Amino acid sequence: MIEEDLTRWIACDKCQTAQAMWQIKMVDGELYFCGHHKNKFSEGLDKVAYEMIELNKKEAEVPQLETAE
Numbered sequence: 001m002i003e004e005d006l007t008r009w010i011a012c013d014k015c016q017t018a019q020a021m022w023q024i025k026m027v028d029g030e031l032y033f034c035g036h037h038k039n040k041f042s043e044g045l046d047k048v049a050y051e052m053i054e055l056n057k058k059e060a061e062v063p064q065l066e067t068a069e
C-alpha cells in the first residue's frame with residue numbers, strides 16, 4: 001500500500017530519537033540521518049555518498065514521470 005509507505009517513520013541512524021530527514025545512498029549501503037547529523041557529517045558524506053535524498057518532501061516536489069500530453 002502506498003499510504004503505508006508515506007507514513008513510515010524512519011529514525012536517524014546516529015541518534016535514533018530524531019526522525020530521519022535524509023537518506024544517504026552509498027555504494028555499500030544506505031544511511032538515514034536527521035538534519036542535525038546530516039549537517040554534522042556532511043563533509044565526510046560528500047566523499048562517500050553518491051546520492052542524498054531529502055525525505056518528507058512529498059508535497060513540495062512530485063516528480064512527473066509521465067506526462068500524458
Ligand SMILES: [Zn+2]
Binds near residue numbers: 012
Ligand atoms: Zn540524528
